[in-house]
Amino acid sequence: MSEISKEYGWDASMEIHLYDKIRQDMKTAMMKKDILVRDTMRLIMGAFPGLTVSITLESGKKTTRVKKPEEITDEDLLNIIRKFVKSEKTVLELKKEVSSHYLELLNHYLPRMATSQEIDLWVRDNVDLSLFKSPIQAMGTVMKHFGKLADGNQVKEVLKNMGNNTANG
Numbered sequence: 001m002s003e004i005s006k007e008y009g010w011d012a013s014m015e016i017h018l019y020d021k022i023r024q025d026m027k028t029a030m031m032k033k034d035i036l037v038r039d040t041m042r043l044i045m046g047a048f049p050g051l052t053v054s055i056t057l058e059s060g061k062k063t064t065r066v067k068k069p070e071e072i073t074d075e076d077l078l079n080i081i082r083k084f085v086k087s088e089k090t091v092l093e094l095k096k097e098v099s100s101h102y103l104e105l106l107n108h109y110l111p112r113m114a115t116s117q118e119i120d121l122w123v124r125d126n127v128d129l130s131l132f133k134s135p136i137q138a139m140g141t142v143m144k145h146f147g148k149l150a151d152g153n154q155v156k157e158v159l160k161n162m163g164n165n166t167a168n169g
Helices: 018-031 035-047 076-093 101-107 117-126 135-149 152-168
Strands: 052-056 062-066
Touching: 018 035, 018 076, 035 076, 035 101, 076 101, 117 135, 117 152, 135 152
Parallel strands: none
Antiparallel strands: 052 062
16 A cells, blocks of 8 residues: 555544544544555544543542543544554654655544644744843743644744844844
């Protein structure tokens, strides 16, 4: 398999919950005998029991129980997928590889990340860097705005470059 089919993947604009889309994509993959997609969906679904909710028993003791399918949010699932992406990137780094079909497939289910240009533009339009001793100190402000849609290392790099440009200019 060289190209990941366009039918796989998800984004918030779709009229379907990520939970349902993952189950649907797994069925499609099984019918098409697409082993990579099937196994990836199984891996994600295998992490569902890790999604728990806190409860208090009649005795007053606090414990947790596994979330029911209707309680699982898109954000819960995005966090599971992000965890798999992070571990796959670590594995690829050790193998000195850049990407894999597995990583590409996982990324099809995550929201698009902000680009360095988008981060740079937002900082220029919304942050007064003169208020900070160094641009890196604006990191919290920038991360608060972008949240999980920006990689911390990428933001740090953009801010460092902005600092170099002001120091040189």
